[in-house]
Amino acid sequence: xxxxxxxxxGLKTQFPTLLGVVRAxxxxxxxxxxxxxxxxxxxxxxxxxxxxxxxxxxxxxPGRIVEGRxxxxxxxxxxxxxxxMRRVRGEKIAMCFQDPMTYLNPVMRVGEQIAENITLHEKxxxxxxxxxxxxxxxxxxxxxxSERCQDYPHQLSGGMRQRILLAMAISCRPKxxxxxxxxxxxxxxxxxxxxxxxxxxxxxxxxxxxxxTHNLGIVxxxxxxxxxxxxxxxxxxxxxxxxxxxxxxxYTETLLGSIPRLDLDTKSLKIMRGSVPDLINxxxxxxFHPRCPYAKETCSKQTPGLEAIEKGRLxxxxxxx
Amino acid sequence: MSEMLxxxxxxxxxxxxxxxxxxSILAKESKVVHAVxxxxxxxxxxxxxSLVGETxxxxxxxxxxxxxxxxxxxxxxxxxxxxxxxxxxDELRKLRSNMQIVFQDPFASLxxxxxxxxxxxxxxxxxxxxxKSDRRKAVxxxxxxxxxxxxxxxxxxYPHEFSGGQRQRIGIARALALRPKFIVADEPVASLDVSIxxxxxxxxxxxxxxxxxxxxxxxxxxxxxxxxxxxxxVMYLAKIAELAEAxxxxxxxxxxYTKALISAxxxxxxxxxxxxxxxxGEIPSPINxxxxxxFHTRCPIAKDVCSEREPAxxxxxxxHLVACHFAQ
Numbered sequence: 175x176x177x178x179x180x181x182x183x184g185l186k187t188q189f190p191t192l193l194g195v196v197r198a199x200x201x202x203x204x205x206x207x208x209x210x211x212x213x214x215x216x217x218x219x220x221x222x223x224x225x226x227x228x229x230x231x232x233x234x235x236p237g238r239i240v241e242g243r244x245x246x247x248x249x250x251x252x253x254x255x256x257x258x259m260r261r262v263r264g265e266k267i268a269m270c271f272q273d274p275m276t277y278l279n280p281v282m283r284v285g286e287q288i289a290e291n292i293t294l295h296e297k298x299x300x301x302x303x304x305x306x307x308x309x310x311x312x313x314x315x316x317x318x319x320s321e322r323c324q325d326y327p328h329q330l331s332g333g334m335r336q337r338i339l340l341a342m343a344i345s346c347r348p349k350x351x352x353x354x355x356x357x358x359x360x361x362x363x364x365x366x367x368x369x370x371x372x373x374x375x376x377x378x379x380x381x382x383x384x385x386x387t388h389n390l391g392i393v394x395x396x397x398x399x400x401x402x403x404x405x406x407x408x409x410x411x412x413x414x415x416x417x418x419x420x421x422x423x424x425y426t427e428t429l430l431g432s433i434p435r436l437d438l439d440t441k442s443l444k445i446m447r448g449s450v451p452d453l454i455n456x457x458x459x460x461x462f463h464p465r466c467p468y469a470k471e472t473c474s475k476q477t478p479g480l481e482a483i484e485k486g487r488l489x490x491x492x493x494x495x
Numbered sequence: 496m497s498e499m500l501x502x503x504x505x506x507x508x509x510x511x512x513x514x515x516x517x518x519s520i521l522a523k524e525s526k527v528v529h530a531v532x533x534x535x536x537x538x539x540x541x542x543x544x545s546l547v548g549e550t551x552x553x554x555x556x557x558x559x560x561x562x563x564x565x566x567x568x569x570x571x572x573x574x575x576x577x578x579x580x581x582x583x584x585d586e587l588r589k590l591r592s593n594m595q596i597v598f599q600d601p602f603a604s605l606x607x608x609x610x611x612x613x614x615x616x617x618x619x620x621x622x623x624x625x626x627k628s629d630r631r632k633a634v635x636x637x638x639x640x641x642x643x644x645x646x647x648x649x650x651x652x653y654p655h656e657f658s659g660g661q662r663q664r665i666g667i668a669r670a671l672a673l674r675p676k677f678i679v680a681d682e683p684v685a686s687l688d689v690s691i692x693x694x695x696x697x698x699x700x701x702x703x704x705x706x707x708x709x710x711x712x713x714x715x716x717x718x719x720x721x722x723x724x725x726x727x728x729v730m731y732l733a734k735i736a737e738l739a740e741a742x743x744x745x746x747x748x749x750x751x752y753t754k755a756l757i758s759a760x761x762x763x764x765x766x767x768x769x770x771x772x773x774x775x776g777e778i779p780s781p782i783n784x785x786x787x788x789x790f791h792t793r794c795p796i797a798k799d800v801c802s803e804r805e806p807a808x809x810x811x812x813x814x815h816l817v818a819c820h821f822a823q
Binding site: 217218331332333334361362363364365366367369370388389390391392394395396414415418428429430432433434435436437439440443444445446449450 | 659723766768
């Protein structure tokens with residue numbers, strides 16, 4: 175039984191707006207054990223990115239974490255002040271975002287950008303930090319790193335830029351890497367290269383990974399455990415094999431059935447009715463009930479809890495409670 | 496025996512590269528981006544033909560050429576036997592009612608200041624053949640056809656009041672307005688949430704049967720392509736690498752690039768393990784494509800002849816074409 179590196183308990187993150195409060199993350203439990211790769215799967219509006227930002231304490235105002243604990247190595251990071259959090263962020267927990275062009279400084283050479291993260295956390299001379307940055311670029315598979323470190327972001331291809339973001343994230347050898355849709359903006363062959371590199375990195379640096387994505391193929395191949403998010407809640411949590419073998423939550427089941435397969439002839443696809451709910455006024459009872467093929471009357475009245483139906487399997491559904 | 500609807504014949508498009516002042520004086524030749532190079536294939540009536548490839552493969556430019564949204568550098572496209580590039584204004588307008596497009600981004604392709612009714616009614620307005628009340632009737636019928644109900648209410652709503660999937664339905668309704676025979680679907684579900692995609696794919700399939708449509712689908716998502724397509728052409732750096740029936744190309748690909756593409760897709764089943772990544776490096780520049788076979792710089796089975804001689808696209812099996820010196 176592994177030890178929990180990260181333990182999220184009862185996390186609630188909300189965004190006040192003119193129309194009401196958006197309950198982006200509405201009470202979630204999430205664990206990442208040492209050495210694990212946990213997948214956080216969801217679509218737009220599920221709350222997966224806000225979860226990641228909450229763990230990093232980077233929720234953009236006026237959003238804020240209103241409830242819950244985030245234990246990292248046993249200590250609640252929500253109780254740390256900003257100075258203490260800066261020693262955690264980037265060094266112990268690092269995040270790699272989705273769109274490299276948005277997150278890279280266009281007027282700074284890429285080597286310098288990686289070195290910047292290093293000098294924020296370690297007392298190194300500029301040249302030493304640059305040397306380490308080049309090492310990181312090597313690790314993420316950028317050819318001719320000692321020359322490419324002088325490039326500006328626009329001189330690199332999309333795949334290379336994504337690798338730079340990863341290099342920045344791992345530059346201080348974090349214990350936990352949060353990768354938010356790390357391959358959405360690249361083509362499928364580059365995606366395969368980057369995912370392979372990510373898994374090798376994980377082994378080399380002994381890093382745990384929280385992989386956030388909507389791509390079920392990626393989580394099937396890379397993750398040990400998967401948490402499925404819907405409208406701010408985790409609706410199912412299970413080991414990867416168990417989840418794909420027999421999904422329990424109707425959302426998971428419909429989702430898995432709605433994607434065509436490349437390796438098989440798909441006769442027909444399951445259709446998910448309706449659309450993502452309003453997070454200001456979510457449906458009563460179970461947030462998924464308006465779209466659920468198995469919904470009963472109680473589903474609109476009673477909110478199910480995320481409960482264990484077997485060891486290591488949690489489902490948030492009245493069919494099982 | 497199905498008839499041919501479209502013939503694409505040695506279609507080529509080179510885009511000029513803008514040069515700085517000094518380079519225009521000093522450089523001897525103008526450089527061009529090879530977007531599409533001598534691409535030939537046919538699209539049969541009632542089929543779904545897909546063009547797949549990564550960024551820079553030329554699939555989107557090919558689609559734009561077929562719709563004459565871009566003028567070719569050379570080559571021809573014949574719709575029902577007639578060259579589309581030789582048509583005059585009036586004839587072109589008539590042709591356009593037969594060839595329509597559904598765009599990728601349901602946000603960007605709809606005018607935010609027009610209601611769904613106005614957006615879908617625009618083709619009728621442009622063709623100038625109907626009265627306002629007839630237009631309204633036709634638009635309501637289209638809204639129902641694409642599942643946007645209640646139609647009268649949706650008629651007056653603006654794009655931002657719809658979800659992504661619903662906006663894509665508006666785009667589809669607009670494309671269907673003039674009852675085209677041929678629709679280009681450019682990454683029709685790529686911008687949509689995963690769970691919504693099956694709704695739109697299903698809609699496209701049923702509309703195809705109902706209205707006897709022929710589709711040209713552009714996509715980078717091989718799983719969607721396998722599900723929707725009758726035939727598939729794989730493009731790499733402006734050329735077709737392989738062309739075959741969907742079932743055959745995915746079950747037994749012959750071109751090393753197609754094999755690499757297929758093996759790179761992570762399967763949503765943990766029991767089906769991903770193969771090792773076969774390709775190194777990235778796609779070369781379309782301004783200076785590699786000599787001989789453009790794929791040779793990354794090909795795991797490349798030999799000397801591959802950098803010297805460009806392979807022709809030839810039939811190696813029934814209705815299965817490959818451009819490779821060593822296709823198996």
